[in-house]
Amino acid sequence: MNQAARNQAKRKNPLAIIFALLPSILFVCTNTRANTAETLEDTSDTDIEMHTTPDGHQFSFHHMTEARRAAISIAWKGGMAGVPNGKENIGFYGPFLMTNGGADGRKPDELAAEFEALDAGAHLYSEDDAIRGFIVAPTADLPKAAEIANGILARPTLDARWLARFKRRQTDGQLDARKQVNQQAWMTLRSLAISNPRYLQAWSWHPLENSETITIDDIENWHQSSISTDELTIAVAGKVTPEEAASAIDTGLSGLPETNKRKNFKPLTLDFDSQTVLVHQPDADKSYLLIAGSLPSQNHPDDLAHALAVGVLGQSKQSRLQKTVRNEQRASYGFIGGKYPFSKSHEVLALEGEVETEKLPNVIAAVEKAYKKFITKGIGVVEFPVAKRIMLKRSRSQMEKPSSIAYLMTESDLRGLPQSQALSLVSRAETLTRASVNQAISTNFPAITDMLRIIVTPNRNIIQADCVIEDFSEVASCE
């Protein structure tokens, strides 16, 4: 995974590969006020059909005439609460071992070589409230891809030797991550804001020793109780007929048990104290600043306005934060603002970046001033049309990709929203006005005084902090 993907991954689950996939989708995975102003760019709601496969699996279907491939997205609803306490990282190891450790009597390399020969992509991963799976392939390759997927889902090898190998690599990767200033900042944030240890184990791998106790029996139990034909949401988009899609779905899900024991953790709660925490790392070569607070969830009617606002605040070379920290303070290569969904109900606004240590006090003051101005005065007359054009361009681009549409259809379903949300993205973006976005900013963005500041730095005395620790694992002393 490259640096950028790691930067995304760290927000929630430091080494979960899926987060390389999400950024472009998260930008548009939103829900705004209902509107009727459909445009030519949008696909009509009626383009989503419901079908049932011969084996009885219901799926939603969106045909894309110009697409070259088809995407099938399957979500096994329900979370990880069924696994023993402390073993939540089965959510990572389970899907990883299934997809990388061989299946159907074939060795890992045989299976991988067979899949590599197809013009196809696939993915399987856990979220806090569902297991998600994707296949993307041209129609001609779809039956074979589905057959391979079925082997992985129904008859994974689950070899203890391979699990041990993945655990060695993952444990060392986690240890390495903890030595990085940005990871320390995000782990500190999660440890302060989240009180439920099950989420912390799943997302921060803390305590790391817990993950090392996971055995192949744990994985087998998880697999047997998780991967079934029960409680599914299935979406198909792309160039494929409903019959071809149905056949691939039946092939992929063939032989799976009919019931599952998945259940969700207790709902996530986030608590941001407006304190300043300094993580003193004397050996660090650089400093990191993270300022974070709560945003309404992605289900909020203003979510698309929030996305546009965050773009202006911190997502390009001409963003407010980049101009402040890089161009004016000359203190960072990149200082960004972003919003990150921690769960279907919680989103976090983060202003962050590596900062020259000696400039930290000035940078904190400048960022706070810029942010205050942003939420007070909102987006400017010149900024708004530029930001909206960029959003529309990206939204239209998402609408060309079967994988994005299938993902968004599934995501809407998991959020309890109509799947048509996935297809009306462009028209919803078009209804945004500067006034509506600025109203959303002033109403929903956290005040700077309600936000948590975390500074990871080699200089213990660079700023006055409410709490000083040397590692994220010590945050109890800050609470």
Next chain:
Amino acid sequence: MLNVASIRVIPRIFAIRSFFLILALLSPDIAHPAAIHDLTKHSSLRGAYLIEQPDASVVNVQLLIEAGEYDNEGPEGLAHYLEHLVFWSAGKPPGQNIDSNISDLTDGAWTSRNWTAYHNSGPAEKADNMLRQTARVFSDIELDAKFATSEREIVQREYDLRVIENPLRQLYNKLYKRMYRGHPFARSILGDRDTISRFTPALAEQFKARWYLASNASLIISGPLTPTQLEPLLKKHFINLPVGELPQHAWHARLHKPLSTSVQMTHRGLSTRKLIYLKHVPPLADIDFAVQYVAQHLVAKLLNSSQPASLTKPLYYDEFYVRSVRIRLLLQPDRSAVLLVEAEPEDDVDDEQLILTIEKSLSQISSIDQFESSFDKVKQKELQVLRRESDIHNVQTTIARNTLTILGQPMTTGQFIEVLESVTLKHAIALLNAIAQSDTIGRGVIYPEK
């Protein structure tokens, strides 16, 4: 697809460059035909090309200057610092400061070993603006002196971001330094903290005066423009630019045989050791360079694959020698190549044992029974993907850029596919033999700091 090692700079600070699987999942599936028009005669440039994409939503402009860190004789990293200065200077309206305008052009720049590029994209009606901005790359740098000097600090922060917590990159830098001692190939694109501190705007200007000439630059424009629409814009912005006499690239100097070398270092950010095995591969004299370039791409894919004739299979699948391995083949501008194997050895495997296994496996790959079928599977997969994506706009633009910077002329996707089709088993074997026979080897191991 085929990457030139490069540093992507502003504004793609946290841009995603995902691995193949994610690309496969996310590839846009709507595509349209295109052709490349040579419009060089309407400019002072070495080359000016239009990839006509009638139904593209935006115009992309890429200016590629054949000068990078290999051409720099000043403090290491200066070509990259210059790129920063030029990016800011060219991107703002003359006479104004850098933050004075808000634009919906998406612009950026990068520096590689032997190229520097400036690119932007926007709606077709902004083509005139984009070309004006691009042509300003050749103008004098117009930046506040304090800002220009302090951009050095931003480069320092970029170094911190990309290198300080990246042990493998540090190991690579040391290996190259020793292996190619005294030759431009030893240079690192970013430099280090010491060299960065020695940059000055004046040094950067000197480098610019020497290399930023129209006769050393090519333009690739893609989007919904016709040659008739573009010609007057080229004449307006790209005639009467500085041409001058180009110095010879320093890397043309005959490369004395690089040195086999071994480097060991420690890093506090590591919990387990990592190993790099590096081989210098002399140019293949008997193979057309375009064919060599594409064959190299296929062989790298093969070595990384799970096929029976891969390098991954003996190291990662058959025996647990490594926890992870990545193999790359990079072409140098003198047409030599470098094989790079990055591995994370398993705890019970010693360095010598792993290196011997790598060497033995490399020497045997082309004689494995399934070599032909493995190669054919990789080639057919590449052809299948490329044919499917051949009319996707950014694929066309990427292939044109990569072929221009490596082969000297931009290729259409159709031309690239023809070359790919012409690559045979014989070419792959020749390349693998050259790799196996090379005795110039770099070995580097980086250990956790105790």
